[in-house]
Amino acid sequence: MSSPDWIGADWGTSHLRVWSMQGSTVLDHASSDAGMGKLTPDQFEGALLTAIAPWLTDATMTVVACGMVGARQGWIEAPYASVPCTPVPQRMVTAQTLDPRLTVHVVPGLKQTAPADVMRGEETQIAGFLALNADWDGIICLPGTHTKWAHISAGEVVSFQTFMTGEQFALLSGQSVLKHSIGTGWDEDAFKEALNDTMSRPERLAAYLFNLRARHLLEGQDPDTARGRLSGLLLGAELAASRPFWLGQHVAIIGDDALARAYSIALAAQGVPAIVADAPRMTLAGLQAAYRMTKEST
Amino acid sequence: MSSPDWIGADWGTSHLRVWSMQGSTVLDHASSDAGMGKLTPDQFEGALLTAIAPWLTDATMTVVACGMVGARQGWIEAPYASVPCTPVPQRMVTAQTLDPRLTVHVVPGLKQTAPADVMRGEETQIAGFLALNADWDGIICLPGTHTKWAHISAGEVVSFQTFMTGEQFALLSGQSVLKHSIGTGWDEDAFKEALNDTMSRPERLAAYLFNLRARHLLEGQDPDTARGRLSGLLLGAELAASRPFWLGQHVAIIGDDALARAYSIALAAQGVPAIVADAPRMTLAGLQAAYRMTKEST
Numbered sequence: 001m002s003s004p005d006w007i008g009a010d011w012g013t014s015h016l017r018v019w020s021m022q023g024s025t026v027l028d029h030a031s032s033d034a035g036m037g038k039l040t041p042d043q044f045e046g047a048l049l050t051a052i053a054p055w056l057t058d059a060t061m062t063v064v065a066c067g068m069v070g071a072r073q074g075w076i077e078a079p080y081a082s083v084p085c086t087p088v089p090q091r092m093v094t095a096q097t098l099d100p101r102l103t104v105h106v107v108p109g110l111k112q113t114a115p116a117d118v119m120r121g122e123e124t125q126i127a128g129f130l131a132l133n134a135d136w137d138g139i140i141c142l143p144g145t146h147t148k149w150a151h152i153s154a155g156e157v158v159s160f161q162t163f164m165t166g167e168q169f170a171l172l173s174g175q176s177v178l179k180h181s182i183g184t185g186w187d188e189d190a191f192k193e194a195l196n197d198t199m200s201r202p203e204r205l206a207a208y209l210f211n212l213r214a215r216h217l218l219e220g221q222d223p224d225t226a227r228g229r230l231s232g233l234l235l236g237a238e239l240a241a242s243r244p245f246w247l248g249q250h251v252a253i254i255g256d257d258a259l260a261r262a263y264s265i266a267l268a269a270q271g272v273p274a275i276v277a278d279a280p281r282m283t284l285a286g287l288q289a290a291y292r293m294t295k296e297s298t
Numbered sequence: 299m300s301s302p303d304w305i306g307a308d309w310g311t312s313h314l315r316v317w318s319m320q321g322s323t324v325l326d327h328a329s330s331d332a333g334m335g336k337l338t339p340d341q342f343e344g345a346l347l348t349a350i351a352p353w354l355t356d357a358t359m360t361v362v363a364c365g366m367v368g369a370r371q372g373w374i375e376a377p378y379a380s381v382p383c384t385p386v387p388q389r390m391v392t393a394q395t396l397d398p399r400l401t402v403h404v405v406p407g408l409k410q411t412a413p414a415d416v417m418r419g420e421e422t423q424i425a426g427f428l429a430l431n432a433d434w435d436g437i438i439c440l441p442g443t444h445t446k447w448a449h450i451s452a453g454e455v456v457s458f459q460t461f462m463t464g465e466q467f468a469l470l471s472g473q474s475v476l477k478h479s480i481g482t483g484w485d486e487d488a489f490k491e492a493l494n495d496t497m498s499r500p501e502r503l504a505a506y507l508f509n510l511r512a513r514h515l516l517e518g519q520d521p522d523t524a525r526g527r528l529s530g531l532l533l534g535a536e537l538a539a540s541r542p543f544w545l546g547q548h549v550a551i552i553g554d555d556a557l558a559r560a561y562s563i564a565l566a567a568q569g570v571p572a573i574v575a576d577a578p579r580m581t582l583a584g585l586q587a588a589y590r591m592t593k594e595s596t
Contacts, residue, residue, distance in 0.1 A: 203500030
């Protein structure tokens with residue numbers, strides 16, 4: 001196996017994903033569950049060394065990392081850059097390492113003052129998307145536990161807004177009284193109908209939620225219908241609130257999982273065709289853009 | 299201690315509360331955590347006997363029970379009565395007992411077909427309120443994990459609607475990313491401001507929620523302010539949706555805890571003065587009304 005000239009790391013709360021890179025070519029990749037949430041600050045270097053050990057030689061190695069690794073409770077705090085700004089940072093933060101071979105740069109997140117908002121990790125995906133799509137203006141939607149909508153203009157993140165839709169879905173389907181009514185499948189027709197219900201009457205969300213329970217008890221509602229409806233209800237409320245972002249705009253969705261597909265279906269139903277980009281690929285392209293910055297600044 | 303002529307039982311998911319009664323006079327009361335959620339069907343009789351043992355003699359004893367004890371997964375299923383109907387049941391379901399001294403009547407819950415909705419336990423509180431407030435027409439609000447709004451006319455429950463607001467508050471404050479930002483105190487000014495935010499823009503709820511996290515990270519927002527705001531955001535969305543119930547109506551709130559006070563403050567801010575009734579007292583009055591029905595029907 002050839003030797004990498006740099007290593008990219010996507011280090012979130014629950015996972016660490018690493019890529020062995022030669023320029024823009026992926027030589028190898030690996031992942032582990034050594035997420036930020038499981039580590040104390042002095043455990044990050046060991047977790048990184050374990051993950052990238054097969055790729056190290058006696059030479060020095062540059063690692064570029066993004067995500068919660070740069071949070072206050074991470075390895076080293078990489079203070080947020082304020083929007084409007086480019087998603088690729090002007091300056092990264094360097095983590096202290098005991099192993100003299102490692103140089104670890106951490107990508108800072110973005111913050112917005114009014115209304116207060118933050119992102120950490122998604123800025124790298126946005127940077128990757130813009131590196132691959134030069135001069136692209138529009139809206140980038142990043143579905144997830146905390147979905148982000150970002151307004152992009154002239155290569156900068158102008159503003160953004162976070163919705164807790166994904167986390168609400170997880171809590172309601174897994175830990176609320178609704179867990180008895182929700183299946184593992186997903187009914188697209190039920191999704192679309194529920195989407196319309198909350199897009200037109202978003203304030204009724206908490207009532208529509210309990211209605212899922214009542215339909216289960218009284219009508220034996222199919223659990224896959226209930227799952228489709230739950231995701232539709234939550235996403236409809238989000239689309240009602242994020243309308244100023246997507247209405248009449250170019251929209252790109254970063255993500256290729258079931259959640260991203262649900263956003264794509266929902267936007268298409270509003271007459272907004274969204275392009276869909278693969279999330280790990282955008283992360284990697286963003287890390288590469290950040291790596292190039294480190295070369296230019298030295 | 300004098301001997302009771304009947305026993306009332308409020309048997310919910312997490313608790314069992316029993317009262318030793320002589321007519322409408324409480325001789326004694328007790329409670330335990332032997333809720334429906336912890337018991338298999340064959341364990342209910344033993345749990346009841348343990349709770350009421352000090353009050354039993356060799357004579358037979360009538361027990362009237364309400365709540366989840368009558369659910370499908372309870373002691374015996376007491377099928378829902380369909381609204382519109384009186385909250386005091388025309389007919390109760392009798393549980394099988396091994397102990398020949400016990401006669402246990404279970405109060406059925408209420409159901410609504412369109413939109414589908416159910417209640418179990420609250421109907422007894424409504425019956426109690428109406429027993430104590432003859433000829434009262436208006437709206438009864440029963441705050442809780444699943445808050446109920448019921449439209450009362452001519453002694454009947456005409457329609458009702460359930461909101462999952464309380465459960466959402468518990469999940470978001472205790473198990474979501476917001477748990478790091480939420481304190482134990484409760485700031486009333488923050489509550490009122492947030493209430494207005496979602497009453498006027500209910501669709502923005504999921505964005506306002508993450509804003510609590512961002513304000514904590516960026517501005518060090520006071521955790522009691524965050525708790526006040528979280529309850530205000532959720533309640534404001536509920537009031538926006540339940541407006542057809544409370545606007546221009548007489549409203550009674552059954553409950554005397556912090557949650558019920560929050561509803562009272564929120565309604566007062568909309569120019570709706572609500573009367574507040576003590577929940578256990580309403581339960582007991584409702585059980586007594588149900589007990590009287592058993593006497594009349596024999």
